[in-house]
Amino acid sequence: MAKHLGPAGLLALLALLAGGPFSGGIAARAGTPLAIGCTATTDCASAALGVEDGIFARHGLDATLTLIGLNSNIPAALMSGSLQIGGPTPSVFLQAVDGGLDLVGVAGASSTSPATADTAATVVRAGETVKSAQDFVGKKVGVPGIGAFLDVLFRRWLIGHGVDPAKVSFVEVTFPTMNDVLKSGSVDAVVTAEPVLGRIVRAGTGTVAAEFLADVPPKEPQILYAATRAWAEANPKTVADFRAAIAEAASAVNADPDRARAALSRFTKLPLDLVRTMKVSVSDPVLTEPGLAWWVDTMKKQDMLQGSLDVKALLVP
Structure with missing residues (x-):
């Protein structure tokens, strides 16, 4: 599992x-x-x-x-x-x-709830340009478990914006290693949540590209x-x-x-x-x-x- x-x-x-x-x-x-x-x-x-x-x-x-x-x-x-x-x-x-x-x-x-929609996001590595869901095509994205809660909802966001998740490369990355993996360039982006999300952004390792929970009813x-x-x-x-x-x-x-x-x-x-x-x-x-x-x-x-x-x-x- x-x-x-x-x-x-x-x-x-x-x-x-x-x-x-x-x-x-x-x-x-x-x-x-x-x-x-x-x-x-x-x-x-x-x-x-x-x-x-x-x-x-x-x-x-x-x-x-x-x-x-x-x-x-x-x-x-x-x-x-x-x-x-x-x-x-x-x-x-x-x-x-x-x-x-x-x-x-x-x-x-x-x-x-819309009030907590900003507590999870997809963060792209500093220097990467991602302005839309289409820009994730061909990218390598780290998720905290294939089929995990955050993984499922990010893929849903991609589908909702016309992108086939099969065109994105997903790999499992644990929360404790996300900042380092992103910084090293091993992945182009990570799907993460607080408190890791804030730490990555404050360190300048990455920037928020998609607050996908905002699209969840x-x-x-x-x-x-x-x-x-x-x-x-x-x-x-x-x-x-x-x-x-x-x-x-x-x-x-x-x-x-x-x-x-x-x-x-x-x-x-x-x-x-x-x-x-x-x-x-x-x-x-x-x-x-x-x-x-x-x-x-x-x-x-x-x-x-x-x-x-x-x-x-x-x-x-």
Whole structure:
């Protein structure tokens, strides 16, 4: 499975540097045990604040939030029982289901918004001239995983601007090496996100050529909360309690992003001063059929899904 990383507001650079796929965690002790896993992104702010502020506990849940190094590890962790609920990107979730894993969406975590569209972009190497999508033809572009969230959405942007992605050479480049790879000329551009995006631009290594998230409709899912179908069907009350807690936490995140940043700092073990520089993704607890259908359509157009997925069946009622 390709490596998939989170969308707008990514802290994936530092997550990758944290060590293994599971490290750290915060917990709230009360009620039904519930293991939740997320990568180090602001997209899971509702889960982080839910634990930090005791929201899960008030809804009868003894929630433990564990830091996952790579988003693509989440489906396997759900299937193994290491997690009961995880926060995959839609591309990770749908490819896992397409590959035969019986997963379902439990709730929404975050959604796209014009307010956070500038947190990801394609950056071209200093000296390269890229004024339109057509100028990417023949270029070598580094992405944080073939088929990753950012890769999928950049290819969508190319298609929307009349460019066949097959005419662009894509290679995998990890977030920590993007600045150096771009500077060396090994690639002509990279598809990246904050905080790496800002660091590349400030260093003068590259310039922003395409803020492709600006072309994504608002309120499409960025991260969703998922579980195995077997667990969700066996634990309907826990699912209901989780949804209620996430809805309350999402409202708190959107109303007070600074409180969310403090919770994220503790969860990710990152300095609060660094987290304060990040835009917090819009928390959106509602996961809809049209939202997942949008991703299915987007991925089908890129030949990323082989089977026919019943979107309605992928959501817990």
